[in-house]
Amino acid sequence: MKAKEFQRVPSESWGSVLPSEWNDWSWQLRNRIQTLEQLEKRLSLIGEERAGTILAGKKLALGITPHFFSLIDPQDPDCPIRRQVVPRIEEASRAPDEMVDPCGEDSHMPVPGLVHRYPDRVLLLVTDRCASYCRYCTRSRVVSGAGEQELTVDLEGAFRYLENHPEVRDVLLSGGDPLLLSDAKLNAILTRLRSISSIEFIRIGTRIPIFLPQRITPELVAMLKQHHPLWMSIHSNHPKELSYEVREALGRLADAGIPLGNQSVLLKGVNDRSEILKDLFHKLLLCRVRPYYLYQCDLITGSAHLRTTIREGQEIMEQLRGYTTGYAVPTYVVDGPGGGGKIPIGPGYIVGMADDRVILKNYKGDVYEYPEISQTQVAGFKG
Numbered sequence: 001m002k003a004k005e006f007q008r009v010p011s012e013s014w015g016s017v018l019p020s021e022w023n024d025w026s027w028q029l030r031n032r033i034q035t036l037e038q039l040e041k042r043l044s045l046i047g048e049e050r051a052g053t054i055l056a057g058k059k060l061a062l063g064i065t066p067h068f069f070s071l072i073d074p075q076d077p078d079c080p081i082r083r084q085v086v087p088r089i090e091e092a093s094r095a096p097d098e099m100v101d102p103c104g105e106d107s108h109m110p111v112p113g114l115v116h117r118y119p120d121r122v123l124l125l126v127t128d129r130c131a132s133y134c135r136y137c138t139r140s141r142v143v144s145g146a147g148e149q150e151l152t153v154d155l156e157g158a159f160r161y162l163e164n165h166p167e168v169r170d171v172l173l174s175g176g177d178p179l180l181l182s183d184a185k186l187n188a189i190l191t192r193l194r195s196i197s198s199i200e201f202i203r204i205g206t207r208i209p210i211f212l213p214q215r216i217t218p219e220l221v222a223m224l225k226q227h228h229p230l231w232m233s234i235h236s237n238h239p240k241e242l243s244y245e246v247r248e249a250l251g252r253l254a255d256a257g258i259p260l261g262n263q264s265v266l267l268k269g270v271n272d273r274s275e276i277l278k279d280l281f282h283k284l285l286l287c288r289v290r291p292y293y294l295y296q297c298d299l300i301t302g303s304a305h306l307r308t309t310i311r312e313g314q315e316i317m318e319q320l321r322g323y324t325t326g327y328a329v330p331t332y333v334v335d336g337p338g339g340g341g342k343i344p345i346g347p348g349y350i351v352g353m354a355d356d357r358v359i360l361k362n363y364k365g366d367v368y369e370y371p372e373i374s375q376t377q378v379a380g381f382k383g
Ligand SMILES: *Cc1c(COP(=O)(O)O)cnc(C)c1O
Pocket: 115, 116, 117, 118, 121, 122, 123, 172, 342
């Protein structure tokens, strides 16, 4: 088997652009594809995509960085990169049980922008903007500025809340994408959080290393490492996303001692085959990123065309566990619809449990028994 490929993203396809421009993250942001006209200049759309793009202006904006766009194979209408970021008219339909706030976040916000669902940790939404917009975004109600709802964030209120709730030891910064903030703004937020003694663990949830690896500058990394222990959860779904530039960016973060995890969303027509996910997870390990969660796609309005069944997800997980490195196998979870938090959905390897034994199956389906004895029986064995 040939070694994993981390290809350079071909900037030539963009036209005449200097490497100094291409490698500059603000150039990448300024040159994002945000209109139907810009999209059609570079890609021949099918009717569903054109109609979806027109609609996007009212729901979840179109936004694709030149870097990510250049991973699209223009000859392949089913390109897994294209399916993640090019809108489709199916986003306009609402299947039964779909919701605008599928994880019930708005009802768990004690302070605007702060979601406190679990006993010891919170989610802090620091911005409503991303470098590119994922069409299945679980927070599409508030991100991108296109929809009806606005994200309001009361950062000072959130800091005061955390000071008054010492049971919170873990803060997850998300949004939007926190790494779109300037180094100075982000530094101020992290410094303020670090001034609260009950906060032990800080992590940043971001897709910037994938959408805009140029943003991971030596200056940003030097600032981040002042706030250790700082962890980061990135978001990638397909092995094609792990280009040479992305591997370099992740390497800078890992070299700064930032432990990296990855979150993937299981998406129909993107990564719903075990060979694709195995390839992705293996490449992540080579980039020093530990696959953390594989999410069942949330019931976000207009996502039915991208969702698989849970049964399909479990079958994929069965094809990974035991067949590859344990570090390469994430936990498969569903966010309990309406606000239940993350629920692991196996598959399970416990076949049955009795008072004196547990019946297990291994990855091949062979059955094993683990006998259990009570402490009273243990006492009986003495002498
Ligand atoms: C995902 C999430 C967290 C973090 O959960 P972990 O299992 O610790 O990664 C915290 N708060 C909210 C609201 C979340 O959705």
